[in-house]
Amino acid sequence: MQYKLKNLWAATALAGCLASAPAYAQDDTIKVGILHSLSGTMAISETTLKDVMLMLIEEQNAKGGVLGKQLEPVVVDPASDWPRFAELSRELIAGQGVDVVFGCWTSVSRKSVLPVFEELNSILFYPVQYEGQESQRNVFYTGAAPNQQAIPAVDYLSDVEGVERWVLAGTDYVYPRTTNLILEQYLKDAGVAEEDIMINYTPFGHSDWQTIVSEIKEFGSQGKKTAVVSTINGDANVPFYKELGNQGITATDIPVVAFSVGEEELAGLDTAPLEGHLAAWNYFMSVDTEENDAFVEKWLEFTGDENEVTNDPMEAHYIGFNMWVKAVEEAGTTDPDTVIDTLPGTEAPNLTGGMSVMLPNHHITKPVLIGEILDDGQFEVVEETDDLIPGDAWSDFLPESATLVADWVELDCGNFNTETETCGGSAE
Known part of the structure; x- marks a missing residue:
């Protein structure tokens, strides 16, 4: 499908799978990583998420960018190959110097990148419904928990x-x-x-x-x-x-x-x-809300195809991206530690007409339809x-997780045991 991607930067290849903007002077832009499969079995679902991120970045740049800088998308294709997600997340963070990554769909792809984001101390916004049983300091889960x-x-x-x-x-x-x-x-x-x-x-x-x-x-x-x-x-x-x-x-x-x-x-x-x-x-x-009508209209204009559709993970990226922008502007920096600490409590509109909130467990509030x-x-x-x-990071219906809570604000822990009052570790 051909998209009419207006005013987007020309893509250049890196290692056969990485695209970014033309060369800028160092520190002239804030780089945003986009880590979604554009080929392979998951491309049917993930390609649209890459495109909506490009739309959101384009819109934000038209508003003046973030902290007075333009946002520069850096797009990679992990090709539905789970180890490749980890390799490319490392390339995005350590090689390309992105300040945040929006990406992954399957839980196996998310699991594969967790050690990289923890080691390199970067930020991942994960936009898809998932199984829960996780709260990692460097990840913000904007899809649904069970x-x-x-x-x-x-x-x-x-x-x-x-x-x-x-x-x-x-x-x-x-x-x-x-x-x-x-x-x-x-x-x-x-x-x-x-x-x-x-x-x-x-x-x-x-x-x-x-x-x-x-x-x-x-x-x-x-x-x-x-x-x-x-x-x-x-x-x-x-x-x-x-x-x-x-x-x-x-x-x-x-x-x-x-x-x-x-x-x-x-x-x-x-x-x-x-x-x-x-x-x-x-x-x-x-x-049927004003917010959604405006979003759909922008999406159809962006793609140039009146038959294009929107979906739930696209809304999750919409919410997460707006939360990240708001937190960065409030913090006055893209420094990951500062942004991670600023994000809990951040509100952003969802497309059903409400305001979603980022919780201390790094999940958000959502309606269920x-x-x-x-x-x-x-x-x-x-x-x-x-x-x-x-969103509940740990299920109340499994014995091994019924006593666990995640709280990165007061407890600084992703799996705090309320019976033993101990933290089991940073992620799981």
Whole structure:
């Protein structure tokens, strides 16, 4: 897809995967790293996040930049290769001298870069829903924790849809496995029998769904209302949803609620057979607010394509970028220690019309929305929380984390044990 990227700097290559602005005199700009896969299995989701960061940087520069300096984007392509994320984060920080990085999608990519950001003491804004069970001093989590997405989605299916049998289907890596551990325990605590829970994992890029969908169909034919809770990630979603349609599974029969399928992923599908299936996010393009209308209008103008869509992780970058700008301007410096200390308590508007706050645990407050897929690839919001929900770094539903809290302001700890009153370490 060709984008009309107006007024952007010409890209130059470094090591075959790094692009930046033309040469500037030293210290003339503030460098912003963008670490998203532009190729490989995750490009279907991450390319848009690179583009929205370029849009946000362009807009901020039009306002005068930050601290009187223009922002200079430095774009890399880790190509859906998890070790490459770590290599390129080191290049961004130590080699290119960026002051902040916005990036990663999968938890395995985030996990791979954590030691680099800790060692080099830089800042990462991570914009995607994830499994929790983490709070690292150098990371700010602007996507949803499980209590801001997975738990409310299960509650909706149980309370509103009357679901009694559960298929937990995910891609085989840390986010789906940990999220499903939490959900499995949450369901059992609510009285769901073990035989009413089916768990399945598939590799990244999995394409042959016929057997698995047949098993789901059989599991759902036992006389109890059944739903699929999907943590399938990346381009595997396309053949998964196609196979649901091929086997005649509708939302009335076995509803699917997805945590990694938004407007961008639906753009590659025939959505008519998927009408009525669900997604749980904290933002949808269809949200009717002045803030969102303005954001969508800017995005369509920026891309030059009236058919382009927005999605939840784009909003997370919007929130995180504005929080970073606000914190840097308040601190009067891009020094990482000072900015890290300034960010907790920082507020920025979200696109549903509220103000999100960065919490001491480096997570933010977010609304929770459940949306039904429409035949045009958009979502109709069918459920929304009244208030913004604080992100919980450590799940209350797993014994090993029930006693843990994260607080980088008062406790200076990412995993403080409230029973022993000790800090277990900097990250996990």
